[in-house]
Amino acid sequence: MTQADELCTDCGICCDGTLFSSVSLDAAGLVAARAHRLPVLETATESRLELPCAALRGVLCEIYDERPECCADYACELRLQVDDGRLTLADGQEIIEATRALRAQVVDAVGASPWWVAHRSALEAERTNPSWARDNGELLAHLKTLEKLVRHHFWG
Ligand code: SF4
Ligand code: SF4
Structure with a gap:
């Protein structure tokens, strides 16, 4: 595990609503969010995962291996x-x-x-x-x- 990974495993601040109220999902992200019944705001033009995220358990992501790509890519x-x-x-x-x-x-x-x-x-x-x-x-x-x-x- 890198030091940056170690930092994240005791944080979760980007998932708990402190930094953002929602995050934009692409089509695959929307499928992942729906598969895990996560609350999503949908308009005619975009889909956004609502934060604090329902998959957050403490400071960790409950669906880590299947989280949307936007989550995996974020730093x-x-x-x-x-x-x-x-x-x-x-x-x-x-x-x-x-x-x-x-x-x-x-x-x-x-x-x-x-x-x-x-x-x-x-x-x-x-x-x-x-x-x-x-x-x-x-x-x-x-x-x-x-x-x-x-x-x-x-x-x-
Ligand atoms: S990427 Fe998210 S979990 Fe990692 S340090 Fe930043 S806010 Fe915390
Ligand atoms: S799916 Fe996981 S990584 Fe993405 S916002 Fe929710 S808790 Fe954070």
Whole structure:
């Protein structure tokens, strides 16, 4: 197992809705998703696998050997950096832990909504309601830090 593989086996952040709310499927991916009864959003022009993915068990994919190709092909910036030695495995794991801890704090504070929904509503409330922003300074700080972590380390 490579160090990048080791990083992923204790992560799952690209499957749990932290980075994306859905992922585009090609025809074969749609067949795989349907075969495993995974929730898919279908429009006239595309099919998207809904995230958090129903095949995620803890941090691992329950259908790993049969997962859609888009999943098998995906590598976030963090993985790429561990893969080519720009980042050590330990540093990558620390970033994953920090991201996970921050997301847990945000989810605790806002309920079960995906964090980006909370982020959007919080920024709108911050703009339009100064007293809400004063009362929720800690949540706003967590949301902004989480967004920075995601943008910088995972989206690249
Ligand atoms: S590709 Fe990135 S986000 Fe996905 S499991 Fe690996 S390290 Fe985590
Ligand atoms: S099918 Fe597996 S790899 Fe793809 S999003 Fe779901 S849990 Fe992740």
